[in-house]
Amino acid sequence: MPPEQIADRTARAVDAAVHAGRGLGLTVTEPKVLYEAFSVVVHLAPSPVVARVLTVLPHYADLDSQAVRQRAELGVTRWLADRGTPVIPPSPLVPREPVQRDGFSMTFWQLVNVAPDAEPDYVANAGLVADLHAAMRDYPGDLSFLSAAEPRFIEDGLVLLKDHPDLLDPADLDRARREWQVLEPVVRSRATFERTFPGIDLQPIHGDCPAVNIVPEVRGHLYADFEMVTLGPVEWDLAGLGPDCEAAYDQAARSRGMRELNKDVLGFVNAVGMLRGVACLALAPQLPMLADAIRPLIEQWRSTPFAGGLTG
Structure with missing residues (x-):
């Protein structure tokens, strides 16, 4: 896949996340890609919500199978958060379910304040x-x-x-x-x-x-x-x-x-x-x-x- 096709895929993922977020009642005027590899992770600014959009997948991973895995993730992180375990929780501003838009499956997470210049240990x-x-x-x-x-x-x-x-x-x-x-x-x-x-x-x-x-x-x-x-x-x-x-x-x-x-x-x-x-x-x-x-x-x-x- 040449760079221009990857850039197009990213743009389509961001556009899908923006429209999905707006459809859920979020104000989104300045989307910003935070990270990109197997997924596109985008801050739906100014809302304190981050969307993670699956993009790089094996050929057999259809929307239904993606949603099954995403529901498991949302379920365990919500359960852990409710018990005080320090996790990045699902966003409380939208339903805690996978959302599918324009051929992409995505989940929505609470924006967190990452420590600047922190080196992983x-x-x-x-x-x-x-x-x-x-x-x-x-x-x-x-x-x-x-x-x-x-x-x-x-x-x-x-x-x-x-x-x-x-x-x-x-x-x-x-x-x-x-x-x-x-x-x-x-x-x-x-x-x-x-x-x-x-x-x-x-x-x-x-x-x-x-x-x-x-x-x-x-x-x-x-x-x-x-x-x-x-x-x-x-x-x-x-x-x-x-x-x-x-x-x-x-x-x-x-x-x-x-x-x-x-x-x-x-x-x-x-x-x-x-x-x-x-x-x-x-x-x-x-x-x-x-x-x-x-x-x-x-x-x-x-x-x-x-x-x-x-x-x-």
């Missing part, structure tokens, strides 16, 4: 993830098992990459396919996971690297971006962050009387996370920056144990 944030897990443990909503692993996304991505040796070397694709044969049954089935990792409890988890998705608000940290919320092992939320972050989580977990991370499960979730990263290359035609952004991950993946040490 992922090790410290990893310790905060234990607090989040404690807060999420009793969430009563219905969540599917490891939906954040997106098995169809991995499977379809590996198929599409067969026609793109410019994005992924055929030898790497062969390894990815063989790894997926080992990992897929454990990803797709809760029963298989529990047989493979007996005694590992499952609970509601963030689903999308929460240590990275912590916003430094002027009054403190806020957990954000629960779009991948799922039922799974707590290790999933630490996938790919490395030993320093794992140690910070374990220390915080011990202080709360929670279990520490299991090394075997970490190997599994790290391997699945790596394959999701590989599969993301299939989205590079929509988001060209991915080709360069994922290259270091591919180099790292080549040096890791096959399938995280799991045997089929």
Whole structure:
């Protein structure tokens, strides 16, 4: 996708958010794009509302499936906010439901005052993830098992990459396919996971690297971006962050009387996370920056144990 088409997609997403916001009674005169990658995040100024519009998606993600995931996110963030957990909450100025406009599905969030020049500290944030897990443990909503692993996304991505040796070397694709044969049954089935990792409890988890998705608000940290919320092992939320972050989580977990991370499960979730990263290359035609952004991950993946040490 050339830059002019990406710019057009962004403009259409912003226009959809503006018209949707106005349709919900918001005053919107100066929309401002705050961030753009897989979604376009736009402040509907002067209203204190931020719209997140999904834009970069796999081919099978229709509006209905997007809305299902967005409802889960809105449900868990509202529940957490009502219990005093520091999250970026859904906007109270509009109905807390996904809104669809002009082919886009979007959600609306409360504008927060981000601390200026704040540098992310992922090790410290990893310790905060234990607090989040404690807060999420009793969430009563219905969540599917490891939906954040997106098995169809991995499977379809590996198929599409067969026609793109410019994005992924055929030898790497062969390894990815063989790894997926080992990992897929454990990803797709809760029963298989529990047989493979007996005694590992499952609970509601963030689903999308929460240590990275912590916003430094002027009054403190806020957990954000629960779009991948799922039922799974707590290790999933630490996938790919490395030993320093794992140690910070374990220390915080011990202080709360929670279990520490299991090394075997970490190997599994790290391997699945790596394959999701590989599969993301299939989205590079929509988001060209991915080709360069994922290259270091591919180099790292080549040096890791096959399938995280799991045997089929």
